[in-house]
Amino acid sequence: MTLTGALDAGTELPADERVIDVRDLRMRYGTRDVLDGVSFAARRGEVLALLGPNGAGKTTTIEILEGFRMRSAGAVSVLGVDPAGAGERWRARIGVVLQSWRDHGKWRVRELLKHLGTYYAPYSTAAIRRPWPVDDLLEVVGLIEQAGQRAMRLSGGQRRRLDVAIGIVGRPELLFLDEPTVGFDPAARREFHDLVHRLTDVDETTILLTTHDLDEAEKLADRIVILAQGRIIADGSADALSRQVAGETEIRWTRGGQRFVHSAVEATPFVRQLFLQYGDDIGDLEVRRNSLEDTYMKLVLESEGGLR
Amino acid sequence: MIRSLRIGLARGGIELKQTLTTPTDLWAYFFPALLLLGTVFFMRNAHVPGTTFSLGASTLPGVLGMGLALGGLMTVSQQLVVEREDGTLLRAKATPNGMTSYVVGKAVVVGGMTILSMLLQLIPGVFVVHGLHVSVAGWLTLAWLIPLAFLATMPIGAVIGSLFDSPRNMALAVLPIFGLVAISGIFYPITAMPGWLQGVAQAFPMYWLGLGMRSVFLPDSLASVELTHSWRHFETFGVLAIWVVLGMALAPAILRRMARRESGSAVAARRERAMATMGR
Ligand SMILES: Nc1ncnc2c1ncn2[C@@H]1O[C@H](COP(=O)(O)OP(=O)(O)O)[C@@H](O)[C@H]1O
Ligand SMILES: [Mg+2]
Numbered sequence: 001m002t003l004t005g006a007l008d009a010g011t012e013l014p015a016d017e018r019v020i021d022v023r024d025l026r027m028r029y030g031t032r033d034v035l036d037g038v039s040f041a042a043r044r045g046e047v048l049a050l051l052g053p054n055g056a057g058k059t060t061t062i063e064i065l066e067g068f069r070m071r072s073a074g075a076v077s078v079l080g081v082d083p084a085g086a087g088e089r090w091r092a093r094i095g096v097v098l099q100s101w102r103d104h105g106k107w108r109v110r111e112l113l114k115h116l117g118t119y120y121a122p123y124s125t126a127a128i129r130r131p132w133p134v135d136d137l138l139e140v141v142g143l144i145e146q147a148g149q150r151a152m153r154l155s156g157g158q159r160r161r162l163d164v165a166i167g168i169v170g171r172p173e174l175l176f177l178d179e180p181t182v183g184f185d186p187a188a189r190r191e192f193h194d195l196v197h198r199l200t201d202v203d204e205t206t207i208l209l210t211t212h213d214l215d216e217a218e219k220l221a222d223r224i225v226i227l228a229q230g231r232i233i234a235d236g237s238a239d240a241l242s243r244q245v246a247g248e249t250e251i252r253w254t255r256g257g258q259r260f261v262h263s264a265v266e267a268t269p270f271v272r273q274l275f276l277q278y279g280d281d282i283g284d285l286e287v288r289r290n291s292l293e294d295t296y297m298k299l300v301l302e303s304e305g306g307l308r
Numbered sequence: 309m310i311r312s313l314r315i316g317l318a319r320g321g322i323e324l325k326q327t328l329t330t331p332t333d334l335w336a337y338f339f340p341a342l343l344l345l346g347t348v349f350f351m352r353n354a355h356v357p358g359t360t361f362s363l364g365a366s367t368l369p370g371v372l373g374m375g376l377a378l379g380g381l382m383t384v385s386q387q388l389v390v391e392r393e394d395g396t397l398l399r400a401k402a403t404p405n406g407m408t409s410y411v412v413g414k415a416v417v418v419g420g421m422t423i424l425s426m427l428l429q430l431i432p433g434v435f436v437v438h439g440l441h442v443s444v445a446g447w448l449t450l451a452w453l454i455p456l457a458f459l460a461t462m463p464i465g466a467v468i469g470s471l472f473d474s475p476r477n478m479a480l481a482v483l484p485i486f487g488l489v490a491i492s493g494i495f496y497p498i499t500a501m502p503g504w505l506q507g508v509a510q511a512f513p514m515y516w517l518g519l520g521m522r523s524v525f526l527p528d529s530l531a532s533v534e535l536t537h538s539w540r541h542f543e544t545f546g547v548l549a550i551w552v553v554l555g556m557a558l559a560p561a562i563l564r565r566m567a568r569r570e571s572g573s574a575v576a577a578r579r580e581r582a583m584a585t586m587g588r
Contacts, residue, residue, distance in 0.1 A: 059572065059573050063571045063572060063573060066402075066571075066572075068401075068570070068571035068572070069571060088404040088405050089404070091402070091403070091404040092404040096402045096572075098395060098398060098399060098402065098572055098575070099572065099575075099576065100395055100399075101394050101395055101575070101579050102394050103391065103394040103395040103396040103399060104396060104399070105394075106323070106326040106327070106330060107322070107326065111322060115315075115318065115319060115322060116399075116403060118315050118318070119315060119403045119404050119405060119406060119409065120404065122311060123404060166399065170403075170404070178572055
């Protein structure tokens with residue numbers, strides 16, 4: 001299955017609306033292409049999820065966009081600038097949520113955010129006041145009570161919220177999150193999703209996040225780009241992706257003690273036909289439209305099968 | 309640039325305040341001071357060979373010089389390696405002008421820690437041993453020697469720190485540095501060393517910082533037990549200046565190269581390796 005129609009969706013955006021514009025990106029390690037012909041775009045204010053299984057190339061892609069890795073080939077523009085040679089002014093306009101370990105452990109939460117904010121002050125504009133006032137920021141990420149605590153005394157979830165606060169203290173126009181909820185329990189994940197929703201409510205920040213969890217991508221993203229084996233295999237809103245695969249509906253039934261499975265584009269006429277033909281002999285009827293999850297799994301498997 | 313400098317100074321100030329309010333850090337300052345004071349206490353009644361001057365008193369200034377060198381070389385390199393592993397450096401890189409301020413802040417905090425450690429050794433030290441004295445000329449010497457000590461050692465420390473990927477193989481750097489301590493006339497007179505070792509010692513800042521500090525605190529008559537029977541301020545300045553030039557030439561490029569390699573996945577990989585080693 002290919003979803004080539006969807007692949008063009010990203011590039012239909014007018015150039016000046018593209019906060020991220022990636023064309024034919026290639027990353028090669030030795031003789032192996034880890035990314036091959038990757039193209040996608042993100043619109044201002046959009047939450048874009050880069051979805052894919054482990055080893056798909058998500059981290060590689062996001063680090064190229066962050067300006068932390070040099071690409072092998074292709075054109076990349078982030079906020080109108082090539083990250084490979086971007087300066088500090090560009091750096092001030094983007095935010096990166098890093099997965100911390102124990103850095104700045106002795107710093108108190110407020111002290112750290114206030115200090116990191118000072119780096120952004122020279123890049124304040126009439127439209128975007130930088131940095132984010134510390135008290136507002138603490139409120140947004142829900143760390144008001146921990147403001148005076150040392151970072152090393154925070155719980156895991158609080159520490160991740162501090163990581164987010166650090167990522168957005170400069171009021172970024174574009175925020176990067178690489179697998180932000182990996183290792184979270186369901187409650188912490190829910191809380192984190194709420195935080196991301198809150199962020200997109202208060203500011204028109206464009207967000208690019210990576211995840212290997214379809215459910216997370218569906219919950220957070222306006223648009224999903226599926227990456228597998230270094231290639232983009234689908235690109236569109238969760239709805240659009242579902243609709244494109246809705247062509248596949250699975251119908252299961254039994255007749256005379258035997259099980260049957262059939263895939264049909266239009267389930268209704270098929271089932272009507274089935275009953276006209278066999279009537280009461282039909283039992284255990286199941287009609288199941290392919291979920292996006294089925295599609296994702298199928299796409300991933302196909303891309304693995306197709307390349308190996 | 310001025311702004312980055314100012315933010316870096318603020319950063320160093322905050323970190324200095326933090327270390328002074330962290331009990332384990334304080335212990336790390338007091339412990340060597342106690343060790344040293346104990347040592348010079350037991351040496352106080354011995355004499356520098358051929359003189360009536362207290363051996364303990366003559367050792368203390370050299371140790372202060374060693375402290376300057378170790379602060380610049382070891383503290384800087386260790387902090388750099390640790391903070392590269394824990395992601396502090398990556399955060400600096402992800403922040404506009406963050407690396408400049410990080411480096412300035414590091415210089416401030418290590419400089420402050422080193423001077424603090426020195427005072428913790430010196431102030432009780434003058435009560436334990438007798439004969440230490442600083443003249444007006446001595447104060448002037450301190451005024452150029454200490455900044456020069458930091459300028460000569462910190463960039464080299466940063467270079468050493470950039471070369472190691474993990475705090476756990478830093479021992480490779482620590483051993484040669486302690487070798488240098490052994491041959492630099494800090495605890496044992498350099499004049500008793502074979503000529504070629506004297507030559508090696510004199511190529512590095514350690515020896516000259518020990519000598520410089522002795523020249524500040526000891527009576528001029530004790531220059532007679534040094535090589536060439538003089539304090540050799542001119543040579544001290546010259547050798548340290550060469551190290552300043554060398555460090556300043558190497559450090560920025562090497563630091564930049566190191567920073568270029570930092571990314572979320574690089575830190576994650578290091579974290580995993582560290583976890584694996586700790587788990588074992
Ligand atoms: N520095 C590197 N050298 C060689 N191969 C790499 C390097 N970084 C990543 N890869 C390979 O590229 C592929 C994609 O990795 P990555 O972008 O981390 O995937 P993801 O984040 O989607 O799990 C993996 O197969 C990985 O082994
Ligand atoms: Mg990854």
